Amino acid sequence: MKSLKLSKKQMDIIVLIFLAVAVLAVSLILALLGSRVYENSSADERQQEVCTAAAYFTDRLRECESFSNVRTASLGGERPALVISDTSKASETARETWYFVYDGQLMRTSVDAGKTVSPESGEPVMALKSADFRILQNGLLEITIVTQAGERSTVNVYIADGGGGSDE
Numbered sequence: 001m002k003s004l005k006l007s008k009k010q011m012d013i014i015v016l017i018f019l020a021v022a023v024l025a026v027s028l029i030l031a032l033l034g035s036r037v038y039e040n041s042s043a044d045e046r047q048q049e050v051c052t053a054a055a056y057f058t059d060r061l062r063e064c065e066s067f068s069n070v071r072t073a074s075l076g077g078e079r080p081a082l083v084i085s086d087t088s089k090a091s092e093t094a095r096e097t098w099y100f101v102y103d104g105q106l107m108r109t110s111v112d113a114g115k116t117v118s119p120e121s122g123e124p125v126m127a128l129k130s131a132d133f134r135i136l137q138n139g140l141l142e143i144t145i146v147t148q149a150g151e152r153s154t155v156n157v158y159i160a161d162g163g164g165g166s167d168e
Contacts (some may be wrong), residue, residue: 049147053106053128054155057143060084060099067159070141072133075100075119082133082143085113098122101131104148135159 006014061084064070069085081100094113099106100122107122129146136142141157 047151049127049149050145050151050153053126053131053145053147054143054153056106056126057082057099057155058157060097061141061157061159070135070159072135073098075117079119080132081117082131082141099125099131099133101128104129106131 061067061070064084071083071085073081073083075081075098079100079102081098084097084099086095086097095110096113096115097108097110098117099108100119101107102119102122104127105124106126106128107119108125109117109122111117111121127148129148129150130144131146132144134142134144136156141159142154143157144152144154146152
């Protein structure tokens with residue numbers, strides 16, 4: 001057998017090729033890992049929108065004096081709405097706060113009880129594609145939320161005293 005003797009120049013070229021391949025491999029691995037982090041981050045951000053909306057409604061319901069002041073309704077027979085009545089003694093007339101989705105926004109408007117509510121009268125709260133409200137048996141309020149990104153989620157909030165009602 002003939003012995004292989006490599007010159008210094010040939011050894012340097014082999015080492016450089018090895019290092020170039022190693023750097024390329026590490027770069028590809030990091031790029032793949034980085035794309036996964038971005039993908040997971042986007043999914044978390046979309047889920048965060050659902051959590052924000054659910055927390056918003058839960059907070060509004062906790063501010064109620066009595067959950068018998070919570071009911072569902074609709075605007076114009078087509079837009080589902082959540083109505084929370086304020087019957088505190090501090091105000092002479094009962095007030096209602098309506099929550100509904102109009103033009104890609106969750107809207108909120110407060111009116112005197114019994115007044116007509118129009119979709120344009122609300123002020124924007126957050127971006128939502130749709131929201132549907134249903135009062136179920138056993139005092140559960142079911143809220144189905146669809147975010148602008150198309151994430152759909154249903155949240156059930158327990159209504160402590162079994163109050164609430166529906167205009168439908």
